[in-house]
Amino acid sequence: MGPQHPSTHGVLYLEVRLSGETVVDLITHIGYLHRGMEKIAENRTYTQFIPYTDRLDYVASMTNNLGYVLAVEKLMKAEIPERAKYIRVIVAELQRIASHLVGITTFTQDLGAFATPLFYGFREREKILDLFDELCGNRLTYDYMRIGGVQFDLPKGAGGKIRGIVKYMGPKIDDLENLFSSNAIFVARTKGVGVLTKEKALNYSVTGPNLRASGVKWDLRKDEPYLCYDRFNFDIPTGSNGDSWDRYKVRIEEMRQSLRIIEQALDGLPEGDPTVKIGRVIKPAPGEVYMRTEAPRGELGFYIVSDGSAVPYRMKIRSPSFSNLAVLSELVKGAKVADVVCVLGSLDIVVGDTDR
């Protein structure tokens, strides 16, 4: 399957060995979208690298921006204004919803729900993209976060617009859930398919919704809070079987929790300037830092080594999709060939994220 195949969500090549319809072995080949991001980082100043992070997981650029600037700020031991923290939480959670909408609806398309659910998902997602467009002038590659804050403050009337989106989105998530959960074909194709046990998930360092679907209650926003996530009330949805169905259910529920967080963040949004002036050329003191954040697909980590100059000496990007994809061959052994598409879709990987 692949490298060009509609269900591989990008240029990914799966070498499947079959006995009739049954999968005997699966070998995953990645790297078709490898752009050498880590090497590029060694030749860009800290600020110049922000737009490159947009192109890692291009379905959730905002959270990549966030993970990167948080790592640099941790390296510099910089404090950011309260307003910036709240704005970052709001846009990161909106991005999580937009990303899960794509994840879920492309997954159902892989299972044969051709185009219709995808259009519903993309229609709702467009509301969020429109808002981001107004916020920073880009629909997909935002380049919005800055070291020390955000590029622009929320425009006039944005608060009301975001509340409008929250109000609109709740019933639409219910609609989507009804559409899929009451569909006999969808249920039959996902329940018990691609079971990922808790032990295996941890051993493979699977993170994010895929880990939680296997019954591990672990979310960095709760367990190692960054920004101001510790001030908000929200639940961490988990699954019990770790099958494709649970991975879908966890994502649906996570969108609802994100709406809760956004509402609370809007209520508590402080006034003031959202950016501290740090300057364009940043020279952090020599040292290393590792910072991980809860991106929509799992834990995104940046390991940055500084030698005191204006460019990173080394930057490692620990992407969630990379580790999540590694487990695929384990999940599909013994399954039918059509289930490969189902399991891959349920893991919700982005090839830009695996290959970097």
Added chain:
Amino acid sequence: MPADTGRQVDISKEALLETARRLKNEGFNDLHCITAVDRKDGIELVYIFYAMDKHACTILRTRLTLDDLSAESLAHIWRSADWLEREVYDLFGVKFLNHPDLKRILNPDDWTIHPLRKT
């Protein structure tokens, strides 16, 4: 629980396997990340472990000399090491001994260079 910045431990490469096993017994169930840094006079391997129950982080670092770029693989203890070690091999040329399938992962198989090396 606030984010743990982690304790950093420098070890010799001979002690790597034993230290890793001990960490596993101590509850460090997540080998989160493996990477390397080219320090010009040698390659530094970096292993990031997390113990979820204890909210603890340990970062192991070991220095390899340029004349012997090899280290024991941890892939039979943590399966996550499989791909992560392949990536370090691909980008830095570090050979992991007893790895189940050590080959390039991001770059083409017929490449002869390791692109993240600085020398």
